[in-house]
Amino acid sequence: MAYAYLFKYIIIGDTGVGKSCLLLQFTDKRFQPVHDLTIGVEFGARMITIDGKQIKLQIWDTAGQESFRSITRSYYRGAAGALLVYDITRRDTFNHLTTWLEDARQHSNSNMVIMLIGNKSDLESRREVKKEEGEAFAREHGLIFMETSAKTASNVEEAFINTAKEIYEKIQEGVFDINNEANGIKIGPQHAATNATHAGNQGGQQAGGRLLLSPFLAASCPVEHALCPPPSSFVLS
Amino acid sequence: MMTSVPPRKPWWNSKKTVKVIRSYPTFPSLNAWEKFRGLLPVDGEPNPGVGLGVEEGLLCQMVHSPEFNLFPNSVVFESNFVQVRRSRHWKEIYKASNTLALGVTSSVPCLPLPNVLLMARVKWHHGQSQTWNRPSTAPSIILKRILPLKFVELQICDHHERILRLRTVTEKIYFLKLHPDHPETVFLFWIRLVQILQKGLSITTKDPSILVTHCLVPKSLCNPCGKSGLARKKPKGPRPSESLMQLMAQGESEALSQIFADLHQQKQYSSRRSKEMQINTTSSEKTTPSEDSIPCTRDLSWRDAFTYGEWERENPSGPQPLSLLGTLAASSRPRLSLTGVFSFRGLYLDRSEEEIAPRSKPESPQH
Numbered sequence: 001m002a003y004a005y006l007f008k009y010i011i012i013g014d015t016g017v018g019k020s021c022l023l024l025q026f027t028d029k030r031f032q033p034v035h036d037l038t039i040g041v042e043f044g045a046r047m048i049t050i051d052g053k054q055i056k057l058q059i060w061d062t063a064g065q066e067s068f069r070s071i072t073r074s075y076y077r078g079a080a081g082a083l084l085v086y087d088i089t090r091r092d093t094f095n096h097l098t099t100w101l102e103d104a105r106q107h108s109n110s111n112m113v114i115m116l117i118g119n120k121s122d123l124e125s126r127r128e129v130k131k132e133e134g135e136a137f138a139r140e141h142g143l144i145f146m147e148t149s150a151k152t153a154s155n156v157e158e159a160f161i162n163t164a165k166e167i168y169e170k171i172q173e174g175v176f177d178i179n180n181e182a183n184g185i186k187i188g189p190q191h192a193a194t195n196a197t198h199a200g201n202q203g204g205q206q207a208g209g210r211l212l213l214s215p216f217l218a219a220s221c222p223v224e225h226a227l228c229p230p231p232s233s234f235v236l237s
Numbered sequence: 238m239m240t241s242v243p244p245r246k247p248w249w250n251s252k253k254t255v256k257v258i259r260s261y262p263t264f265p266s267l268n269a270w271e272k273f274r275g276l277l278p279v280d281g282e283p284n285p286g287v288g289l290g291v292e293e294g295l296l297c298q299m300v301h302s303p304e305f306n307l308f309p310n311s312v313v314f315e316s317n318f319v320q321v322r323r324s325r326h327w328k329e330i331y332k333a334s335n336t337l338a339l340g341v342t343s344s345v346p347c348l349p350l351p352n353v354l355l356m357a358r359v360k361w362h363h364g365q366s367q368t369w370n371r372p373s374t375a376p377s378i379i380l381k382r383i384l385p386l387k388f389v390e391l392q393i394c395d396h397h398e399r400i401l402r403l404r405t406v407t408e409k410i411y412f413l414k415l416h417p418d419h420p421e422t423v424f425l426f427w428i429r430l431v432q433i434l435q436k437g438l439s440i441t442t443k444d445p446s447i448l449v450t451h452c453l454v455p456k457s458l459c460n461p462c463g464k465s466g467l468a469r470k471k472p473k474g475p476r477p478s479e480s481l482m483q484l485m486a487q488g489e490s491e492a493l494s495q496i497f498a499d500l501h502q503q504k505q506y507s508s509r510r511s512k513e514m515q516i517n518t519t520s521s522e523k524t525t526p527s528e529d530s531i532p533c534t535r536d537l538s539w540r541d542a543f544t545y546g547e548w549e550r551e552n553p554s555g556p557q558p559l560s561l562l563g564t565l566a567a568s569s570r571p572r573l574s575l576t577g578v579f580s581f582r583g584l585y586l587d588r589s590e591e592e593i594a595p596r597s598k599p600e601s602p603q604h
Binding site: 006036037039040041042045058071098100183 | 303304305306354372379380381383384385388405406408415
């Protein structure tokens with residue numbers, strides 16, 4: 001399926017916090033109580049719509065176990081967004097956030113959007129980490145914060161989509177250079193087709209309410225353009 | 238050039254779980270090979286691996302696509318499999334239109350052995366050939382996982398049925414039957430891969446404590462008697478370890494190419510044989526060995542006459558690709574608590590299937 005942008009996400013956090021379950025809930029809308037320990041990377045993908053544009057989220061679910069940490073570090077590169085997950089019923093997973101954050105900051109691009117997620121919010125009776133603590137940590141480190149439940153699907157959609165919105169806003173603000181793939185953003189065929197039309201529309205024509213001054217500007221134009229035909233096909237959607 | 242190879246134990250004395258009758262792939266027949274060649278384009282230099290569907294396949298195309306852009310300079314060896322389960326007879330788990338593309342590649346092309354396993358789910362259109370690389374209508378292919386090969390055990394489970402057993406360190410086990418559209422040769426390559434991953438290659442080592450006095454040196458640094466200048470000279474330059482690594486990789490790259498080289502060897506062997514028939518030579522030095530005595534890749538001097546395979550093409554002295562998984566190189570060895578053996582080869586050695594304790598599951602429920 002055609003898309004305007006592809007955002008690479010990485011899900012990180014201690015083992016057993018529910019990273020794979022969050023992914024499964026988001027991509028397949030189902031919950032699997034027992035999940036195999038993740039090794040290497042497991043992939044998920046889903047299309048979402050932001051501001052009328054189709055955006056493909058390519059999600060890398062990583063291993064949380066300490067033993068795999070050195071490998072997980074290699075996956076940060078080129079991620080536009082990270083979901084940093086802890087388990088609200090396990091204080092230790094919250095205590096380890098700083099280490100995860102240091103890793104993420106060190107091995108990813110500086111503009112990567114990080115969403116802090118306190119998962120298992122359905123297990124209120126076993127809560128060990130207050131919501132306020134999560135909020136405070138996020139505020140202190142400039143993260144977005146949500147509590148989720150992969151089991152009940154509470155806030156799962158929002159967590160993924162709000163992260164994408166933040167990335168999208170950064171693109172619009174020019175923070176992200178979308179032509180630099182190291183930022184974890186790829187221009188999809190939909191957007192490429194848009195650009196091609198833009199290039200042909202130079203000379204003062206207005207497309208989609210935005211005056212395009214050069215092909216270069218068109219290449220980073222995130223606005224929907226009704227004149228642009230969708231691409232005929234994309235092999236690997 | 239190295240020609241000596243440490244002797245291997247005969248298979249019947251081995252305690253290892255993989256039971257492979259032949260040490261080296263024996264090709265069904267040269268006639269069969271000619272048949273494969275018939276599938277290849279006539280013009281240019283056809284790549285037999287592509288023709289057999291094991292190179293530049295769907296999996297390779299996907300990971301090299303802009304969407305993933307992974308291991309851009311590494312060759313992917315891949316095939317289509319059908320996931321099966323054990324019962325009285327092997328039973329397919331999914332519909333025939335669903336296959337699993339399994340492949341191996343290297344995070345960095347200069348590594349001597351593949352170190353990454355790729356798995357993708359493929360959904361084919363009705364009636365579509367499920368083997369060839371560039372079908373008219375692209376099937377739906379979804380990359381599911383990337384696993385460091387050191388966390389995976391590959392075994393030949395059923396030679397007759399062409400079934401591989403893939404087990405991860407977390408005890409997830411897949412039985413994968415090579416797709417029937419693949420010729421027998423392809424399964425022989427998988428056998429070969431299993432052997433290489435299991436035993437390594439005699440001329441491949443990453444252990445700096447092992448003194449290597451032959452073979453791991455590019456030809457240009459070898460003196461005529463075959464001894465290495467490397468053993469006597471200190472590496473020059475500001476980054477000696479890097480130079481050494483490059484030198485080693487350059488030599489080792491010959492070794493890691495065995496699977497693909499076999500393809501090319503067969504091609505060359507075939508063409509050489511036909512040439513010999515034409516000129517009717519009787520020279521004993523040039524006598525083509527019988528099929529059973531093909532020296533294969535042990536005799537590297539024999540290999541020199543042949544086209545280099547894809548694995549051999551990388552140039553470690555050139556700029557290295559910024560592989561996204563570069564740190565998966567074999568040097569990293571996690572200290573995993575749930576098993577004591579994490580050297581990939583260690584998974585095999587002297588441990589039967591039953592000896593390995595089941596892995597523990599995460600303690601808390603995952604939401």
